[in-house]
Amino acid sequence: EPAGAGALMALLEERRKKLAAEGLFDAQHKQELPYLPRVIGVVTSPSGAVIRDILHRLADRFPTNVIVWPVRVQGETCAPEVAAAVEGFNMLPPEGNIPRPDLIIVARGGGSVEDLWGFNEEAVVRAISESSIPTISAIGHETDSSLADFAADKRAPTPTGAAEMAVPVRSELIAHVDGLGTRGRTSIRRKIARARDGLRASAAGLPRPAEIVGEARQRLDIAQTRLAAALGRARQKKALQLARLAPRLNRRVLLQTISTHRARIGALPLQAAMLRTLGAKRQRLEQNWQLVNSLGYRNVLARGFALVSNAEGQLVRSASVLAAGDRVSLKFADGDKGATITGPDAVVRTSVKKSKKPPPTSDNGQADLF
Structure with a gap:
């Protein structure tokens, strides 16, 4: 088995692969750094050259507010203190008494693998990866490498480089x-x-205002002259008309005209009453005429009846006044017929006879059926 530094490097590679498989180093999770952060939080040792270099470089480039969260940067308590510092900055409320940083720098000077090991611990890597505040890692020198560098949003080769990356030159x-x-x-x-x-x-292609106004002023002057002349002629015309009408406007003529029109107006109700009476009489006459037409003997003949008269032209009102051999005349609606009485059951022989005008009667030419 590897021993010493070799064993640490083997363990570091195994841990790197494990955390990479979890996606802690994915580029899609990286955040953009703010262009001009108002507050920068620095996680490092409060004593030593690292914090002095960062503060001096920030002051040279663009002075800004800096909050230092002091931690041990090596030893057994290094990893939990660094992880707690990153998480602590993220837990600060935006409007709290302590201003919440817009950017976090995690920094440490150079050293051996054993000295930098605290920045390879999972607690530190996870805290940096899960930070909602953009982070810059500046662990050791440019040749040094730690898992915190893979988890940070940006990696600076040195603490001074982190300050240069954090702010522009003022x-x-x-x-x-x-x-x-x-x-x-x-x-x-x-x-x-x-x-x-x-x-x-x-403007060069436009007419001058003086030309536009001058032409309009000329037209206005001409119109004014014509209007004055037209008004004078109209006044003279009306004066002549008034002179012709003046004789008609004397008091006697006006009173006579008023009296005539008053008489006409007074006769209007009588004329209206006469017209209403004539209308009623005309309507009643038309109704009577329609009634006479409906009761006239010609309308009765049209319904199938006949008018019988003897040889003397007298109407026959009863069959008892006729004897066999008597000549009679039958008047129908469409003409006259001659006939001879032969007996109660005999057939009446008829001969055509021109229609005579009915004898005059006292009821507007209407004959008596009976």
Whole structure:
């Protein structure tokens, strides 16, 4: 079996494979570092060159707030203290008395495999992998490697490199912002100049306002002159009409006209009453005429009856006044027939006879059936 450093390296490789199989080192879980963190949490020893290098480099590049969580960086208590520090930063409330970091740096100086072993423990690796705050690992020198480096979102070769990775250079950022401002102002000036040139070119093709207003003023003057002349003519015309009407407007003529119209208006109710009476009489006459037509003897003949008269033209009202051999005339709706009385059961012989006009009666030409 391997012994010493060889045994530690074998154990380290076995642990790396196990944690990698769980997905703790997957790139899809890595978080982007904030561009300009307001608060940086540092997990390291409070004494030594590491914290001094980080603070000095941050002050040189971009001064920001730093919170140090002191831990032992080697020995038996190293791993639980580092894991507790990372978890403690994550548990800080955003609006608490102690500001919650936007970025965590886990740092330690260089050393042997045994000195750095605490950063290979599962507790530290899991705490860094599960951190919701982005993390940078800076364990040992550039040639050193630990499982904490695989779990962190970014790995820095040294603690100083971690500080450089955490914040930009303030002077460079200011220069960059100034450059952006200069380019923005230059771009705006160019756009304004192009717009001004375009406006001038467009204005060159437009008529001058004085020309537009002058033409409109001329048309207005002409219209005003014509309107004044038209008003004068209209006034003269109305004056002539008034002069012609003036004789008709004397008091005697007006009173006579009023009296005539008042008489006409007073006669209107009498005329309306007369019209209503005439309408009622006309309606009653039409009704009587329809009744006379329905009771006239010609309508009775049309229903199958006949009018019998003797040789003298007198109506026969009873069969007892006739004897055999008497000549009679039968009047039907469509014409007259002659006949001879032969007896009670004899057949009546008829001869065609032109219809005579019915004898005049006192009831509008209506004959008596009986």
